[in-house]
Amino acid sequence: LGGDSIISLQIVGRARRAGLMLEPRDVFRHQTIELLAPLCRAAQDDTRTAVARGALSGLSDEELVRLGLDWDRIEDIYPLSPMQQGMLFHSLRDAGSGVYVNQISVEIGGLDVERLRAAWQDVSARHPMLRTGFLWRELSGSPLQAVYHQATLPFEAEDWRGQVIDEARLAAALAGERDAEFDLARPPLQRVRLLRLEDDRHGLIWTYHHILMDGWSSARFIGEILQRYAGRTLAPNPTHYRDYVAWLLAQDADAAECFWRGQLSAFDQPTQLADAFGARRYDEHGHRRVYTRLDADATSALKTFARRERITLNTLIQGVWALLLQRHTGQQTVSFGVTVAGRPAGLDGAEQMIGLFINTLPMIETPPLASSIGDWLRAIQSRNAAIRNYEQTPLYDIQSWAGRSGQAMFDSIIVFENYPVERGLLQGDGSLQFGGLRNVDVTNYPMDLSVLVEDTLQVEYTYMPSHFTSVEAERIRAQFEHLLAALTRNSEARLGAIDAATIHDQARALSCNGHAVPAAPAPFVHEAIGGHAIIDPARTALMIGGRSLSYGALDRHANRLAHRLITKGLLPDQRVGVVVEREAATIVALLAVLKAGGAYVPLDPELPRERVSYVMRDSGAAFLLSGSRDAPAPDGIQRIDLASFDFETGPDHPPQPRL
Numbered sequence: 001l002g003g004d005s006i007i008s009l010q011i012v013g014r015a016r017r018a019g020l021m022l023e024p025r026d027v028f029r030h031q032t033i034e035l036l037a038p039l040c041r042a043a044q045d046d047t048r049t050a051v052a053r054g055a056l057s058g059l060s061d062e063e064l065v066r067l068g069l070d071w072d073r074i075e076d077i078y079p080l081s082p083m084q085q086g087m088l089f090h091s092l093r094d095a096g097s098g099v100y101v102n103q104i105s106v107e108i109g110g111l112d113v114e115r116l117r118a119a120w121q122d123v124s125a126r127h128p129m130l131r132t133g134f135l136w137r138e139l140s141g142s143p144l145q146a147v148y149h150q151a152t153l154p155f156e157a158e159d160w161r162g163q164v165i166d167e168a169r170l171a172a173a174l175a176g177e178r179d180a181e182f183d184l185a186r187p188p189l190q191r192v193r194l195l196r197l198e199d200d201r202h203g204l205i206w207t208y209h210h211i212l213m214d215g216w217s218s219a220r221f222i223g224e225i226l227q228r229y230a231g232r233t234l235a236p237n238p239t240h241y242r243d244y245v246a247w248l249l250a251q252d253a254d255a256a257e258c259f260w261r262g263q264l265s266a267f268d269q270p271t272q273l274a275d276a277f278g279a280r281r282y283d284e285h286g287h288r289r290v291y292t293r294l295d296a297d298a299t300s301a302l303k304t305f306a307r308r309e310r311i312t313l314n315t316l317i318q319g320v321w322a323l324l325l326q327r328h329t330g331q332q333t334v335s336f337g338v339t340v341a342g343r344p345a346g347l348d349g350a351e352q353m354i355g356l357f358i359n360t361l362p363m364i365e366t367p368p369l370a371s372s373i374g375d376w377l378r379a380i381q382s383r384n385a386a387i388r389n390y391e392q393t394p395l396y397d398i399q400s401w402a403g404r405s406g407q408a409m410f411d412s413i414i415v416f417e418n419y420p421v422e423r424g425l426l427q428g429d430g431s432l433q434f435g436g437l438r439n440v441d442v443t444n445y446p447m448d449l450s451v452l453v454e455d456t457l458q459v460e461y462t463y464m465p466s467h468f469t470s471v472e473a474e475r476i477r478a479q480f481e482h483l484l485a486a487l488t489r490n491s492e493a494r495l496g497a498i499d500a501a502t503i504h505d506q507a508r509a510l511s512c513n514g515h516a517v518p519a520a521p522a523p524f525v526h527e528a529i530g531g532h533a534i535i536d537p538a539r540t541a542l543m544i545g546g547r548s549l550s551y552g553a554l555d556r557h558a559n560r561l562a563h564r565l566i567t568k569g570l571l572p573d574q575r576v577g578v579v580v581e582r583e584a585a586t587i588v589a590l591l592a593v594l595k596a597g598g599a600y601v602p603l604d605p606e607l608p609r610e611r612v613s614y615v616m617r618d619s620g621a622a623f624l625l626s627g628s629r630d631a632p633a634p635d636g637i638q639r640i641d642l643a644s645f646d647f648e649t650g651p652d653h654p655p656q657p658r659l
Helices: 005-017 024-029 033-039 061-066 082-093 113-126 167-179 215-229 241-249 253-266 296-309 313-329 373-390 395-401 421-427 470-487 503-514 525-535 551-567 584-595 609-619
Strands: 074-079 101-109 132-135 144-148 155-159 190-198 201-209 288-294 334-340 359-365 412-417 433-440 447-453 457-463 540-544 547-550 575-579 599-603 623-626 638-641
Touching: 074 241, 082 359, 082 395, 101 167, 101 215, 113 155, 113 190, 113 215, 167 190, 167 201, 167 433, 215 421, 253 359, 253 373, 253 395, 288 296, 288 470, 296 313, 296 373, 296 457, 313 334, 313 359, 313 373, 313 412, 313 447, 313 470, 334 373, 359 373, 359 395, 421 433, 457 470, 470 503, 525 551, 525 584, 540 551, 540 584, 547 551, 547 584, 551 584, 551 638, 575 584, 575 609, 584 599, 599 609
Parallel strands: 155 190, 334 412, 412 447, 575 599, 575 623, 623 638
Antiparallel strands: 074 144, 101 201, 101 433, 132 144, 190 201, 288 457, 334 359, 447 457, 540 547
């Protein structure tokens, strides 16, 4: 059965309609009918009661009236889902950028334009989400969505026959539709433009805002349009998006917080892939794409590997990306976003609903280098199954619990496409011919991986050229393909044994090394200062706190303190604690430790005594050097008071420790 999130939801839904209870996690853990059968339970009767219009909004009748809406036109009003709130925020903040404006275009042969227009309008009227607008200007608190009784679809048909039609003109038409802004307060947030290219060939451009629906919904929506076009009667919709919003409001927020705080225990810092290539940004706009495409044989081999290791391909892709991020950023623990299906198994009819159910959640991974590849991938799979119970949690809440309220935890996400649009195109009566399908779906993340698996596997890397150059994007693609091959070669191999360097990496290293020349040996810093003391002893070396020291004086003082340390028993490579203060004596002390053959451990003078004692014991320091700040040495550690040390007497030649 696999364990794919949408497939598991379909299985659970069919079982519920047959009177049996299952959970998606059961499908992940028990991937055959034989193992699933003993887990089935009798389903409970779900009797719904009617809910008054606006009951979910959280507003009183007086507050609803003050919104100034035409209530004769409005069917219902209720809150946004967390993902809708995020998309609304970014769409308003980045107005004009095209973010979250989705577009599907396809060429159609044998089309009856008026039948398609009527079918599109009928199916749009069936689903409340296609008649929904969003309210934020009228509200001081959280935004709301209002469902209207009617919303007329903008359906524009143009005749381009006999005109010069090239790729540039078609691209301009597509771009023009994406650039035309939606007024998010006024439904419908979709439009259709139909271009008649030849007598029996049309180009369809469907542009809509992502806040309405996810990929699963858009494919289902197209499938319903084609069924209606073919004259079929569609089954009634038992549930709508408001039922999902009601389900969200009923969830246990405390349990979700407890779970996610546990997941966040490993999180220490954001993972910014773009910064791994340099913090600079480029004066570029929009999005660009590169692709990984595997043929049927290579894809079949990946599926065989996943089945053998009892993981999903989604888990495998996540593992590859975690290793890639670790390799590029140098972080031991990395984080990236994963987009989950979000359709609740406990909500009847969830798989038939049209709306935005997906959610973006953080995946926090610390690839254990000593672990076998298979064990690690199965551990990721287990975490994915655990997240399923809390996948509705808003990302902004998780960011807050991570101590990064309003700040990014990652700059890359993975979207695993579970229901491609191509499947929706197969739901007609066969009278239409389709070709040249294009799908544009952009987010506000600098790097967005969209993974589509059918008979072949495709990874679309949608990146912002303001953050990545085309060369850097190609390097990421090549690295991904290299790690994918390495990870699936031998599941019993240790993660730490994977060679992350691609052929291109090795070639670049050889090219760079081919021009390498031996570097001139440089003296140690204390030797360099000693050399300056011989050449120009009177030259000022240090100015601090209104006092200055020449190179000659600095070198003599450091030599005398170094001799004292050696006399007191300091051995080569032993550590010496130095309380770092803004005084000349601190610089002298650091230099003296190096001259004596030791290593200094800098200590903050503001540290509590207990912390100083802990650091001294933990580092194995044998001495403590401190100045005006009184820092008592722990038992067994000798202390030299720099404030009372006589820097003007004693041997001042450089010591010669035996290193």
